[in-house]
Amino acid sequence: MKGRAVDIRAAAIAAGRRRGRALRLLAYLAIFGAVLWSVQVIMIADTDWARLAASSAGKTLKSFLEFDYRLLPELVDPTIDTALMATLATLAGLLLALPVAWLGAANISPLGRSSYVVGRFLMTVSRSVHEIVWGLIFVSAVGLGALAGVLAMGVRSVGFISKIIAEAIEDVQPGPIEAIRAVGGTRLQVLFYGILPQIVPVVLGTMIFEWDINIRRSTIMGLVGAGGLGLVFFRQMAMLNYGGVATVILAVLCLIILGEIVSYYARKAVI
Amino acid sequence: MTVALEVRNLRAGYAGREILKGVSFQVEADDFFAIIGPSGAGKSTLIRCVNRLVEPTGGQVLFHGVDLLSLDQARLREARRNIGMIFQEFNLIERLSVMDNVLTGRLGYTGTLRSLMRMFTAEDISQALALLDRVGLGEYVDKRADRLSGGQRQRVGIARALIQNPRLLLVDEPTSSLDPKISREVMALIREIAREFHVPVLCNIHDVELATEFCTHVIGLQDGVKKFEGRPGELDAQALQEIYSMEVL
Numbered sequence: 001m002k003g004r005a006v007d008i009r010a011a012a013i014a015a016g017r018r019r020g021r022a023l024r025l026l027a028y029l030a031i032f033g034a035v036l037w038s039v040q041v042i043m044i045a046d047t048d049w050a051r052l053a054a055s056s057a058g059k060t061l062k063s064f065l066e067f068d069y070r071l072l073p074e075l076v077d078p079t080i081d082t083a084l085m086a087t088l089a090t091l092a093g094l095l096l097a098l099p100v101a102w103l104g105a106a107n108i109s110p111l112g113r114s115s116y117v118v119g120r121f122l123m124t125v126s127r128s129v130h131e132i133v134w135g136l137i138f139v140s141a142v143g144l145g146a147l148a149g150v151l152a153m154g155v156r157s158v159g160f161i162s163k164i165i166a167e168a169i170e171d172v173q174p175g176p177i178e179a180i181r182a183v184g185g186t187r188l189q190v191l192f193y194g195i196l197p198q199i200v201p202v203v204l205g206t207m208i209f210e211w212d213i214n215i216r217r218s219t220i221m222g223l224v225g226a227g228g229l230g231l232v233f234f235r236q237m238a239m240l241n242y243g244g245v246a247t248v249i250l251a252v253l254c255l256i257i258l259g260e261i262v263s264y265y266a267r268k269a270v271i
Numbered sequence: 272m273t274v275a276l277e278v279r280n281l282r283a284g285y286a287g288r289e290i291l292k293g294v295s296f297q298v299e300a301d302d303f304f305a306i307i308g309p310s311g312a313g314k315s316t317l318i319r320c321v322n323r324l325v326e327p328t329g330g331q332v333l334f335h336g337v338d339l340l341s342l343d344q345a346r347l348r349e350a351r352r353n354i355g356m357i358f359q360e361f362n363l364i365e366r367l368s369v370m371d372n373v374l375t376g377r378l379g380y381t382g383t384l385r386s387l388m389r390m391f392t393a394e395d396i397s398q399a400l401a402l403l404d405r406v407g408l409g410e411y412v413d414k415r416a417d418r419l420s421g422g423q424r425q426r427v428g429i430a431r432a433l434i435q436n437p438r439l440l441l442v443d444e445p446t447s448s449l450d451p452k453i454s455r456e457v458m459a460l461i462r463e464i465a466r467e468f469h470v471p472v473l474c475n476i477h478d479v480e481l482a483t484e485f486c487t488h489v490i491g492l493q494d495g496v497k498k499f500e501g502r503p504g505e506l507d508a509q510a511l512q513e514i515y516s517m518e519v520l
Contacts, residue, residue: 006404010397013370013412017396021388 060242067250068236068243075232075251081146082228083255085221086214088150093157093214094207100126100162105169108195119166127159131217135224149226153214160213161206168202169195208263215259219252229255273300275335275439275471276321282329283313283320290316292495293330298439298488303465303472305482305503308492309515314475317492318441321473322354323347334439352379355432355470357461359444361424363431365417369408372416372427373399376434395434402430406460422453429460433468440465442474446481454478458485479511 103109104119134152142148177194185193222230229252236244276298283291290313298304306314319325321332323339332339339350355376363372377395378386385391391399403409406426411419416427425445432440442461446454462485465472476482482489483503491499491506491514499510 006401007397010393010400013400014393014396017389017391021390 063242064246066243066246068241068247071232071236071244071247072251075229075248078227078229078232079251079255082218082230082252083215083259085146085149085153085218085228086211086259089153089214089218090157090207090211092150092154093161093210094203096154096158097162097165100158101165101169104162105166107170107172108191119162123159123163123166125159126155126157127163129156131156132220132224135221135226139224139226144225144227146227148224149218149221149228152221152224152226153217156217157210157214161210164206165199165203168199172198205267208266212256212259212263215256216252219255273335274298274333275300275302276473277331277333278317278321279331279333280329281317281320281327281332283316283325283327290495291320291327294492294495294497295330296490296497296500298471298473300471301466301469302488303462303486304474304488304490305486306473306475306490306492307477307479307482307514308498310477311494312492313495314477314492315443318443318473318475321439321441322351322356348379352435353438355435355437355440357425357428357432357440357442357445359447361421361428361448363416363424363427365415367416368412369403369414369416369419369427370396370399370412373403373430373434376431379435399430399434402433403427405433405464406430421449422457425449425453425457426460429457429464433464436468437470440470440472440474442472442476444475444477446476446478454481461485479506 100119100122102119103115104123106116109116109119131152134156135148138148138151138155142151172195176198177190180190180194219229219233222228222232222234225231229248233245233248233252236242236248274297278297279295280293281291281295282289282293294313294317296304306317308314316325320327321334321339327340330340334350334354337350339347342350364375367375371389374389374391374395376399377391381391381395400409400412403412406429408423408426408430411423416424419427425448440461445457445461449457458481461472461474464470472486474482474486476486483506486503489499489501489503489506490497491510493514493516498514499506501510
């Protein structure tokens with residue numbers, strides 16, 4: 001009798017699982033259908049196939065592969081500029097991000113809910129404006145050159161760094177904070193002894209990651225006249241010197257690989 | 272009595288540090304072995320060497336006569352299907368339901384594709400249900416594992432081990448994350464189930480009192496060396512002194 005009751009319940013569970021599976025399958029099919037539809041609308045219908053067939057797409061692509069090595073000596077300075085811009089921008093971003101994170105961490109926000117909202121709003125502003133747009137803004141404010149690029153990337157970095165730091169602050173273990181409060185520590189002491197040591201790995205890890213991203217960003221800051229490799233890139237593009245463009249891309253690649261290597265060791269040393 | 276598990280001169284270590292320095296013992300069909308000893312004695316490593324979650328550096332682990340250390344990956348997986356494991360931190364898959372957690376115990380018998388679709392056989396499901404009833408969680412089938420209390424989670428862990436129809440249970444500090452009352456209940460459940468299913472048990476436990484109460488044999492480990500083996504009744508003050516001398520120092 002008892003065995004039979006178990007069997008009935010088991011059958012009900014098995015039926016429920018089959019329904020769940022069918023629903024999941026349906027959802028996958030719907031997603032797949034949506035993807036197919038998107039491909040049809042934005043790729044198949046929207047591409048001028050006749051022009052693509054008549055044009056010299058292959059030849060143009062090939063001309064990118066004919067690297068223009070005469071450009072190399074001229075790339076040294078811009079490459080260094082780019083790396084320095086990224087470094088400065090990351091540090092500026094961190095400096096700006098710390099107070100924003102302090103505001104935007106729900107558990108320590110100084111004025112509670114209201115300052116929390118301000119902090120989160122600042123994060124969103126920083127992230128929702130593209131670095132090129134920040135670049136345009138700062139170029140008009142401080143003129144052409146690397147300074148505008150550094151400011152643009154610095155402001156753009158704030159959103160990500162402060163968001164990650166704020167979330168790390170919200171996730172800290174309450175134990176150490178309790179301990180510092182129990183010995184009679186002030187709010188600032190709680191911040192420095194209870195919270196900061198816990199988030200140091202996250203802060204440093206995020207900075208290394210953001211630096212990595214900023215190297216990439218700084219290569220395109222030239223688009224708005226903010227110096228570095230990007231400037232050379234867009235000059236070559238304007239001259240239709242595809243080989244030169246490819247050479248600049250090569251330089252960017254080298255710089256990013258270098259950045260990758262540096263951040264690997266920095267991460268190991270720090271965390 | 273048939274020998275279920277025979278460990279011979281087992282050695283393990285890493286980074287030049289020896290954790291197990293040649294440990295030997297035999298577990299027979301209905302034995303409930305407790306491994307006691309101070310922290311860092313190698314209890315956890317010993318248990319994990321049996322199913323090779325930790326790779327030993329020497330010795331033999333004979334499981335029903337087959338040396339597990341000689342098996343290739345595919346055969347090791349086959350052998351692991353017959354060895355259930357219960358963990359200190361339960362190691363449930365938090366975001367899955369209780370039912371799915373128990374069913375993971377059948378993964379060794381479920382094809383990869385079927386398991387990706389979470390397609391378990393009707394027999395598996397009814398066995399899972401019967402086991403959940405047995406450990407007292409019949410009402411919690413659809414609950415997510417992270418909604419349960421510690422004691423309940425450990426019961427899910429026990430059901431997951433049992434659905435493997437194991438021929439050996441490895442139990443790693445089953446009570447360290449539980450309060451004293453729940454600890455006794457969980458130990459009692461493991462003992463009952465071991466008798467019911469005729470599974471020998473190898474259980475790490477730092478709590479000497481629980482070890483002597485629930486187990487049939489005790490092994491005392493200190494610094495990777497077996498310092499004591501015998502019945503719980505033989506574990507006198509002198510034996511304890513021997514096992515825990517490091518801590519006394």
